[in-house]
Amino acid sequence: ETGVTQTPRHLVMGMTNKKSLKCEQHLGHNAMYWYKQSAKKPLELMFVYNFKEQTENNSVPSRFSPECPNSSHLFLHLHTLQPEDSALYLCASSQGAQGARQPQHFGDGTRLSIL
Amino acid sequence: QKEVEQNSGPLSVPEGAIASLNCTYSDRVSQSFFWYRQYSGKSPELIMSIYSNGDKEDGRFTAQLNKASQYVSLLIRDSQPSDSATYLCAVRRTGGYQKVTFGTGTKLQVIP
Numbered sequence: 001e002t003g004v005t006q007t008p009r010h011l012v013m014g015m016t017n018k019k020s021l022k023c024e025q026h027l028g029h030n031a032m033y034w035y036k037q038s039a040k041k042p043l044e045l046m047f048v049y050n051f052k053e054q055t056e057n058n059s060v061p062s063r064f065s066p067e068c069p070n071s072s073h074l075f076l077h078l079h080t081l082q083p084e085d086s087a088l089y090l091c092a093s094s095q096g097a098q099g100a101r102q103p104q105h106f107g108d109g110t111r112l113s114i115l
Numbered sequence: 116q117k118e119v120e121q122n123s124g125p126l127s128v129p130e131g132a133i134a135s136l137n138c139t140y141s142d143r144v145s146q147s148f149f150w151y152r153q154y155s156g157k158s159p160e161l162i163m164s165i166y167s168n169g170d171k172e173d174g175r176f177t178a179q180l181n182k183a184s185q186y187v188s189l190l191i192r193d194s195q196p197s198d199s200a201t202y203l204c205a206v207r208r209t210g211g212y213q214k215v216t217f218g219t220g221t222k223l224q225v226i227p
Contacts, residue, residue, distance in 0.1 A: 004158075042119065043159075043203070043217040056214065090158060101147050101166060104205075104215060106158035 003027040004107035006091050012113045013081065021076040021110045023091030030096050032074040033104060034066060037088040049074060050096060078112075086114045118142060119206050121218035129226050134191040136221050138204030141185065147207040148180055148187045153220065154200045163189060194225045 004025045013019050025032060034046040048056035049068040063085075065077040074091055088111050092104040120139045128134045136150075147166050151159035165171045165178040165187065177190040187206075191198055201220040208214065 040123070040219065042117075042219045045214060045216075048214075058214075101164070103149055103161045103164055105161065106151075108158045 004091055004093055004105055006107035006110050008110060009108065010111045012115065013078070014115050015081055018077070018079040020078065021089055023074040023107055025072055025093040027093055027105060029093040030071050031094045032068060032071070033092040034074065034076055035090040035092060037090055037109070043090070081114045083114050086112055118216045119204055119218040121204050121221045123219055124222040125224045126221055127224045127226055128194050130194060130196060132194050134194045134198065134223055134225070136189040136202050136223065138187045138218055139185055140187070140206045142206065142208055143185065145206045145208045149205040150178060150189045151203040151205060152200045153203055159203055196225045196227050199223055199225045
């Protein structure tokens with residue numbers, strides 16, 4: 001069991017649907033991250049939040065919309081997705097986004113399939 | 116050139132042997148290096164971190180860092196079938212809100 005919880009674990013949606021992924025961390029961390037993991041590709045950083053402020057948007061299409069209401073919760077709102085968006089979406093947290101020695105702790109991910 | 120490069124494998128080793136996993140990186144200002152283990156269908160789990168040149172040991176795991184050669188490795192002694200997983204190398208640079216860059220991972224298979 002990890003200190004970072006993601007729901008749902010699996011999600012199948014059509015291209016016209018709107019859904020949200022949720023992440024909650026119980027580690028007292030101040031930074032949270034969204035990553036995309038596709039087969040045979042490295043983990044791709046999507047967004048970084050530090051103390052609820054977005055500090056990085058790694059050129060992510062606007063059909064992905066993050067929300068961070070507090071340091072413990074992170075959402076990824078999805079709308080009008082494409083088949084190539086099918087992947088494992090991982091949430092991570094760390095003590096802070098600054099400080100090179102702070103490792104990230106990952107949730108179990110949401111396996112997203114776009115029909 | 117990929118920012119963080121790993122051989123995708125699979126790397127097959129017999130049970131009890133030493134598994135050696137390698138990673139090279141391109142950004143010379145990288146400061147922190149992490150090894151994550153990821154079982155199929157699971158999230159990455161941090162197993163080692165290293166920040167200074169040399170070796171760092173933790174149980175059966177040893178991380179080795181050579182900043183001059185931009186090379187980091189992970190040795191797993193007395194490999195067990197439960198070590199079979201994909202091992203991700205991650206590199207973090209200095210300054211600002213540092214981005215962590217991951218390699219594609221090396222799949223390790225420990226044969227009983």
